[in-house]
Amino acid sequence: MKALRFHGAKDLRIEDVDKPASPGPGQVLVRNTHCGICGSDLHEYSYGPIFIPQEPHVFTGAKLPQIMGHEFGGVVEAIGPGVGHVAVGDRVSCQPIVTPRAGEYHADRGLFQLSDRIAIVGLSHDWGGMAEYALLDDYNVAKVPDELADEAVALIEPTAVGVYACDRGEVTAGSSVLVTGAGPIGVVTLMAARAAGATRLFLSDPNDTRLELAKSVLPEVVTINPTRESVADAVHAATEASVGCDTAIECVGNEHALKDCLSAVRKQGIIVQCGLHPGEGALDWFQVTFKDxxxxxxxxxxxxxxxRVAKLISTGMIPDEKLVTRRIALEDAVRDGFDALLDPAGDQLKIIIEI
Known part of the structure; x- marks a missing residue:
C-alpha cells in the first residue's frame, strides 16, 4: 500500500509498504479515506523528530520511519475477535491516543491522555492516517453519525482539541474569549467557544490572510494584528467596563502571544495554554498575582x-468544514500540503488529504 513516511526533517517520502495484517483480538483494520495535516505534523517535518521516536517507543515499540497522520478516519475493513462497537462497513474516526488501559495511576482514572507512556497514532505508532490502511486498537475507533460528512472524520480530532481548551477555560454562555493564533486550532477553538455560548470573540494573529479567512468563517470575530495594534487595548476597549476578556486561549505556542493573553484577560480571568511552546519563556508574574x-x-x-464532538460538527454547532481550504491526493501531500502550509505568504488554513 502507499504511505507517506517521515524519515527526518524535510524528508517525507511516499513509499510502498506492506498492508497491515488481519486484525487480532481487540483490533480494527480501517481503510483510510481522509486525513488532515496538523501543526504538529508541520513541526516534525520542519525540525523533527520531536514526538517521533528514534528508538523503539516504550509502549508501542514504534520508531523511525513513521507513517504520518493522526487526524483521520475511514471505513472499517475488518474486525478482530471481541470487537463489538463497530462492524465492517462502518464509517469511523480515529481517536489517536494509545496508552495502557489499566494498571497505571492515570489509566485507572480514565485520564489516558496523561499517561507517561502515551503514544500517538501517526507519530509514535506503527500506523498512521497518511496511508491506505491502518490497524488500530478498538478503543481508537469511533463510529460516526450518518449525518456527518465523509471528510469530517478527519476533523473530529482537531475539533476535540478546541473543545477541550474551552472546557479548560470554563467558557460558558455570555463569555468573552480571546484566542491567539489564527491557524486551524485557533479558529476551531473560537468555533467551540461560540458553540459553548461565548458572545464576544477576539482573534489575534500577525498574518492578515489568516485573519481574513477566520473572518469569513466567523463574521462576528474581532480580528487583531499584533504587529499594528495592541491586543490588550483592543480587547479591553470592547469588553464590559473595559475590564478585559473572561478567557484567553493561547493556540500558537508563542511567548509574545502568551503575554498578550495575560495583558488582555480580566482580573480573576483564565488563561489556557493550548499551543506547544518550543522552550521556556518569560511571563510577568507580578501581573499574574496582581490580576489574580x-x-x-x-x-x-x-x-x-x-x-460529543461528532455531534457538535454534524449538527452544525461547529461548522469546521469551513476551515478546509484545499483537498489533495496523497502523492501530492508534501508539495501541495506540507510545503503550502509552511509558506509564510500562503493562503491555506486546513488541508485535507483524500486517501
Whole structure:
C-alpha cells in the first residue's frame, strides 16, 4: 500500500509498504479515506523528530520511519475477535491516543491522555492516517453519525482539541474569549467557544490572510494584528467596563502571544495554554498575582470526546468544514500540503488529504 513516511526533517517520502495484517483480538483494520495535516505534523517535518521516536517507543515499540497522520478516519475493513462497537462497513474516526488501559495511576482514572507512556497514532505508532490502511486498537475507533460528512472524520480530532481548551477555560454562555493564533486550532477553538455560548470573540494573529479567512468563517470575530495594534487595548476597549476578556486561549505556542493573553484577560480571568511552546519563556508574574488570574494547560482532550464532538460538527454547532481550504491526493501531500502550509505568504488554513 502507499504511505507517506517521515524519515527526518524535510524528508517525507511516499513509499510502498506492506498492508497491515488481519486484525487480532481487540483490533480494527480501517481503510483510510481522509486525513488532515496538523501543526504538529508541520513541526516534525520542519525540525523533527520531536514526538517521533528514534528508538523503539516504550509502549508501542514504534520508531523511525513513521507513517504520518493522526487526524483521520475511514471505513472499517475488518474486525478482530471481541470487537463489538463497530462492524465492517462502518464509517469511523480515529481517536489517536494509545496508552495502557489499566494498571497505571492515570489509566485507572480514565485520564489516558496523561499517561507517561502515551503514544500517538501517526507519530509514535506503527500506523498512521497518511496511508491506505491502518490497524488500530478498538478503543481508537469511533463510529460516526450518518449525518456527518465523509471528510469530517478527519476533523473530529482537531475539533476535540478546541473543545477541550474551552472546557479548560470554563467558557460558558455570555463569555468573552480571546484566542491567539489564527491557524486551524485557533479558529476551531473560537468555533467551540461560540458553540459553548461565548458572545464576544477576539482573534489575534500577525498574518492578515489568516485573519481574513477566520473572518469569513466567523463574521462576528474581532480580528487583531499584533504587529499594528495592541491586543490588550483592543480587547479591553470592547469588553464590559473595559475590564478585559473572561478567557484567553493561547493556540500558537508563542511567548509574545502568551503575554498578550495575560495583558488582555480580566482580573480573576483564565488563561489556557493550548499551543506547544518550543522552550521556556518569560511571563510577568507580578501581573499574574496582581490580576489574580488562573493559568491552565490544555493537553489534547479526553479520549471519550468523540461522540460529543461528532455531534457538535454534524449538527452544525461547529461548522469546521469551513476551515478546509484545499483537498489533495496523497502523492501530492508534501508539495501541495506540507510545503503550502509552511509558506509564510500562503493562503491555506486546513488541508485535507483524500486517501
Amino acid at each position: 488570574v488562573q493559568i491552565r494547560g490544555s493537553w489534547t482532550y479526553g479520549t471519550h470526546f468523540w461522540p
